[in-house]
Amino acid sequence: MPRRAHILLPEDLLREIDAIVGPRGRSAFLVETARNEVRRHRLLQFLESKDPAWKDEHHPELAGGAGNWVRKLRTEGEVFVGERAGGKRVAKTPVKKRKSPAN
Numbered sequence: 296m297p298r299r300a301h302i303l304l305p306e307d308l309l310r311e312i313d314a315i316v317g318p319r320g321r322s323a324f325l326v327e328t329a330r331n332e333v334r335r336h337r338l339l340q341f342l343e344s345k346d347p348a349w350k351d352e353h354h355p356e357l358a359g360g361a362g363n364w365v366r367k368l369r370t371e372g373e374v375f376v377g378e379r380a381g382g383k384r385v386a387k388t389p390v391k392k393r394k395s396p397a398n
Contacts, residue, residue, distance in 0.1 A: 302325075
């Protein structure tokens with residue numbers, strides 16, 4: 296629920312805002328601008344933090360390796376394409392197995 300906040304703006308800034316959105320659009324403009332600035336500050340804090348963005352426990356689907364996960368998605372996609380084709384057989388493109396660099 297919106298609350299009133301008494302703020303003071305320099306006259307020149309108020310004129311610029313009014314030129315962009317008009318006097319009836321001030322509140323919406325200031326809310327949008329403040330939200331964008333808060334979002335920007337949070338992003339900067341995140342980027343400057345030492346916390347990792349990626350945590351393995353948030354992505355259990357990749358526990359077997361990214362390659363296995365991608366193959367599973369492709370297989371599921373082929374089944375989906377077949378179902379969308381009205382039950383008709385759809386030619387599947389075989390996925391070529393690549394040797395890993397470790398082999």
